[in-house]
Amino acid sequence: MNDCLDIINSALEAYLPDGEDVVSRAIRYSVGNGGKRIRPYLTLEFCRACGGDVSRALPYACAVEMIHTYSLIHDDLPCMDDDDLRRGKPSCHVEFGYANALLAGDALLTLAFETLAKAELPPQTTVSAVSILASAAGWSGMVGGQVMDLANEGRRVTARELEATDRLKTGALIKAACRLGCLAAGREDAVPFADEYADCLGIAFQIVDDILDVTSSADLLGKPVGSDEQNEKSTYVTFYGIEESRRTVSELTSRAKKALDGIEGDTSSLAAFADAMENRKN
Amino acid sequence: MNDCLDIINSALEAYLPDGEDVVSRAIRYSVGNGGKRIRPYLTLEFCRACGGDVSRALPYACAVEMIHTYSLIHDDLPCMDDDDLRRGKPSCHVEFGYANALLAGDALLTLAFETLAKAELPPQTTVSAVSILASAAGWSGMVGGQVMDLANEGRRVTARELEATDRLKTGALIKAACRLGCLAAGREDAVPFADEYADCLGIAFQIVDDILDVTSSADLLGKPVGSDEQNEKSTYVTFYGIEESRRTVSELTSRAKKALDGIEGDTSSLAAFADAMENRKN
Numbered sequence: 257m258n259d260c261l262d263i264i265n266s267a268l269e270a271y272l273p274d275g276e277d278v279v280s281r282a283i284r285y286s287v288g289n290g291g292k293r294i295r296p297y298l299t300l301e302f303c304r305a306c307g308g309d310v311s312r313a314l315p316y317a318c319a320v321e322m323i324h325t326y327s328l329i330h331d332d333l334p335c336m337d338d339d340d341l342r343r344g345k346p347s348c349h350v351e352f353g354y355a356n357a358l359l360a361g362d363a364l365l366t367l368a369f370e371t372l373a374k375a376e377l378p379p380q381t382t383v384s385a386v387s388i389l390a391s392a393a394g395w396s397g398m399v400g401g402q403v404m405d406l407a408n409e410g411r412r413v414t415a416r417e418l419e420a421t422d423r424l425k426t427g428a429l430i431k432a433a434c435r436l437g438c439l440a441a442g443r444e445d446a447v448p449f450a451d452e453y454a455d456c457l458g459i460a461f462q463i464v465d466d467i468l469d470v471t472s473s474a475d476l477l478g479k480p481v482g483s484d485e486q487n488e489k490s491t492y493v494t495f496y497g498i499e500e501s502r503r504t505v506s507e508l509t510s511r512a513k514k515a516l517d518g519i520e521g522d523t524s525s526l527a528a529f530a531d532a533m534e535n536r537k538n
Numbered sequence: 539m540n541d542c543l544d545i546i547n548s549a550l551e552a553y554l555p556d557g558e559d560v561v562s563r564a565i566r567y568s569v570g571n572g573g574k575r576i577r578p579y580l581t582l583e584f585c586r587a588c589g590g591d592v593s594r595a596l597p598y599a600c601a602v603e604m605i606h607t608y609s610l611i612h613d614d615l616p617c618m619d620d621d622d623l624r625r626g627k628p629s630c631h632v633e634f635g636y637a638n639a640l641l642a643g644d645a646l647l648t649l650a651f652e653t654l655a656k657a658e659l660p661p662q663t664t665v666s667a668v669s670i671l672a673s674a675a676g677w678s679g680m681v682g683g684q685v686m687d688l689a690n691e692g693r694r695v696t697a698r699e700l701e702a703t704d705r706l707k708t709g710a711l712i713k714a715a716c717r718l719g720c721l722a723a724g725r726e727d728a729v730p731f732a733d734e735y736a737d738c739l740g741i742a743f744q745i746v747d748d749i750l751d752v753t754s755s756a757d758l759l760g761k762p763v764g765s766d767e768q769n770e771k772s773t774y775v776t777f778y779g780i781e782e783s784r785r786t787v788s789e790l791t792s793r794a795k796k797a798l799d800g801i802e803g804d805t806s807s808l809a810a811f812a813d814a815m816e817n818r819k820n
Contacts, residue, residue, distance in 0.1 A: 273677045279685045280677065330644060335636035354617035358640075359684055362612060363677040365644065369651045370672035379661035386668055390652035395555045395562065395645040402641055403561045 257297060257529065264296045267314045268321060271371050273363070282352040282360035283367075287325050290343050294461075294533075295320040295433040301529065302434050302450055305521045308441025315375040316385055316436040319368040323393045324429060326364035329357055331402070365393070377440060385436055392432035401425025408490075415495045419459065427458030449518035453526065456512035460505045461533060466491035467501055472538065509534045539579060539811065546578045549596045550603060553653050555645070564634040564642035565649075569607050572625050576743075576815075577602040577715035583811065584716050584732055587803045590723025597657040598667055598718040601650040605675045606711060608646035611639055613684070647675070659722060667718055674714035683707025690772075697777045701741065709740030731800035735808065738794035742787045743815060748773035749783055754820065791816045 268287055273280040296317035303313035332339040332347040333354065340350050349357035372385050391397055401424030408421065431454035438446040470493055492501045512530045516523035550569055555562040578599035585595035614621040614629040615636065622632050631639035654667050673679055683706030690703060713736035720728040752775055774783045794812045798805035 275677075277685050277689070279681065283677070330640060333640065335640060355688055356685075358612060358615065358617060359681050359688075362643075362647065363681045365647055366672050366676035366681065369668055370676060373665050373669040373672065379665045382668075383655050383661045383664050386651050386664075387655040390648050390655065394648035394652060395557075395565070399561065399641050399645045399648065403559050403638075406637055406641075407559070 257525075257532075260297050260300055261293055263310075263314070264293050264300070264317060264321070268296075268318050271315075271318050271322075271367065271374075273367075278352055278356050279359045279363060282329075282348055282356050283364055285351060286329050286342075286348045286360060287322070287364070289345055291321065291325065293321060295324050295429060297529070298430065298433040298454070298526075299437040299440070301526050302437025302446070303440045304437075305516075305519055305523045305526060306438050306441035306443040306446050307521055308437070308443070312376055313437060313440035315371050315373075316440050317433075319371045319385075319389060320429065320433045320436065322364045322368040322371065323389065323398075326361040326368070327393075327398055327429075329361040329364070333357060336402075368393075375440070378442075381439055381442070385439055388432050388435055388439070392428040397424055397428035397432075398426075401428070413490050415492075418490055418492070418495070422459060422462045423455075426462055427455065430454050430458040430461070446519050449515045452515035452518075453512045453530075456508040456515065457530060457533060460508040460512070460530075463492040463501050463505050463508075464534065464536060466493045467498060467505075468536075468538065469493070470498065505534055539807075539814075542579050542582055543575055545592075545596070546575050546582070546599060546603070550578075550600050553597075553600050553604075553649065553656075555649075560634055560638050561641050561645060564611075564630055564638050565646055567633060568611050568624075568630045568642060569604070569646070571627055573603065573607065575603060577606055577711060579811070580712065580715040580736070580808075581719040581722070583808050584719025584728070585722045586719075587798075587801055587805045587808060588720050588723035588725040588728050589803055590719070590725070594658055595719060595722035597653050597655075598722050599715075601653045601667075601671060602711065602715045602718065604646045604650040604653065605671065605680075608643040608650070609675075609680055609711075611643040611646070615639060618684075650675075657722070660724075663721055663724070667721055670714050670717055670721070674710040679706055679710035679714075680708075683710070695772050697774075700772055700774070700777070704741060704744045705737075708744055709737065712736050712740040712743070728801050731797045734797035734800075735794045735812075738790040738797065739812060739815060742790040742794070742812075745774040745783050745787050745790075746816065746818060748775045749780060749787075750818075750820065751775075752780065787816055 272284055272287060299317035299320055300310050300313055304310050328342060329348045331337050332342055333349055339347055341347060348360060368389065369386060372382055372389065375382050393399065401421050404421040405425060408417065431451055434450035434454040435447055438444065438450050496504065509530050513527045516526055554566055554569060581599035581602055582592050582595055586592050610624060611630045613619050614624055615631055621629055623629060630642055650671065651668060654664055654671065657664050675681065683703050686703040687707060690699065713733055716732035716736040717729050720726065720732050791812050795809045798808055
């Protein structure tokens with residue numbers, strides 16, 4: 257994955273505004289802030305597994321990461337989660353002020369679509385990519401998940417509601433990332449398998465987050481541990497306990513890897529990635 | 539223009555989320571809040587003048603209006619202009635709360651691109667439309683104008699800086715609206731003339747706004763008059779006075795109409811529209 261990370265980081269840098277104005281700096285600060293690049297990795301790796309030209313999928317991969325970063329910037333704002341720290345560093349609005357963070361998020365969300373349009377791929381493919389990414393990011397996806405999250409605040413939610421929220425809030429964009437990789441390779445037939453992989457990975461990812469919130473240290477996480485409990489937030493761990501949650505992650509990881517059997521091509525990296533996500537420490 | 543308004547409003551309604559959740563309601567409230575629909579009108583009318591099928595341009599027209607509406611929602615937020623009133627009614631965040639207004643803006647911005655992708659036009663045309671709209675809305679356009687506006691706060695700007703800010707803040711999206719109309723008609727050759735028309739109209743529009751802020755009544759404007767003076771904001775009127783500003787608007791309107799000569803087809807509505815914009819009372 258390290259090769260891939262370098263390629264993604266260089267490509268991202270090339271697409272971001274290079275101005276010295278405060279919003280350009282805020283954008284570079286937030287995108288450059290040590291993200292794991294999980295989503296763009298998935299786009300590139302699905303493209304590769306499907307036999308596509310990875311370099312052509314880079315605009316799609318970077319667009320997904322821009323959407324992810326914008327969502328973190330807006331989530332951290334005082335009117336939302338009011339988080340002062342992100343990956344162990346001051347959040348965008350703490351570093352650059354509230355208005356500039358709002359604008360940096362807006363600019364990144366917009367830039368994602370501008371970047372998609374730069375792909376040297378068949379125009380019909382890019383129109384589909386715009387549609388998939390917008391629907392994953394907007395009201396029927398990530399923003400919809402935020403809306404549910406806000407509505408859940410201050411009341412007890414069921415495990416089912418929690419899963420429905422997470423499917424939109426984090427799952428939709430992970431799924432879009434995988435789909436865009438198949439699309440970039442011209443392999444729409446691989447999409448159902450990518451969807452299954454992404455669905456399992458997305459929920460597993462969230463459960464691991466909840467487990468780490470209880471079991472990790474602040475140093476490793478880059479944010480305070482135990483924040484879910486403090487905020488009286490319902491999580492997979494509060495519903496099922498740590499052991500059962502770990503078992504579920506393990507099952508989901510197996511299912512994700514099994515889904516890869518449907519794809520002709522070398523999916524070993526994607527399988528290894530699912531394992532690594534299960535065992536991650538931050 | 540009234541026929542056009544009905545068509546735009548029906549199309550917009552069909553594209554907006556129809557949920558009963560607070561963000562869907564906030565989106566419908568803000569889009570439905572009596573906007574003049576100047577930008578989508580320009581898209582449709584340029585399409586018509588260029589001999590295109592107006593119904594196919596509707597997704598483009600609606601996408602531009604969504605971008606415009608999102609920008610108003612985010613501009614009104616407490617961390618930006620902190621405006622409680624928009625078109626004589628409570629701003630989105632006053633009606634639905636800060637977080638929901640933020641999310642409604644994010645969702646609308648995203649929906650704009652999803653809507654573009656729905657156009658039944660050649661995919662290459664839609665990829666160009668995505669690129670044009672994103673670049674007009676983002677850091678190199680409208681958001682860039684906001685950044686300059688924030689940087690101008692609390693200091694005296696020159697007339698040149700004011701015009702540069704307005705060109706991005708309001709001009710870029712008006713230009714995109716006109717361009718998308720030409721594009722939808724498959725007439726890229728008309729774009730330079732549309733650009734000249736839009737440039738003149740955009741600046742004229744802003745100057746008329748500044749004049750109305752001094753000369754109109756709160757009832758007509760739907761917001762307090764004299765707010766620019768109160769905020770010690772530099773405007774065309776503070777630089778040139780009302781008479782000179784009016785003369786400039788008149789010159790710009792003539793230039794806008796002259797640009798239409800470059801377009802084969804019936805541009806009489808676009809000429810009449812430029813006149814109406816010059817003489818508007820709100």
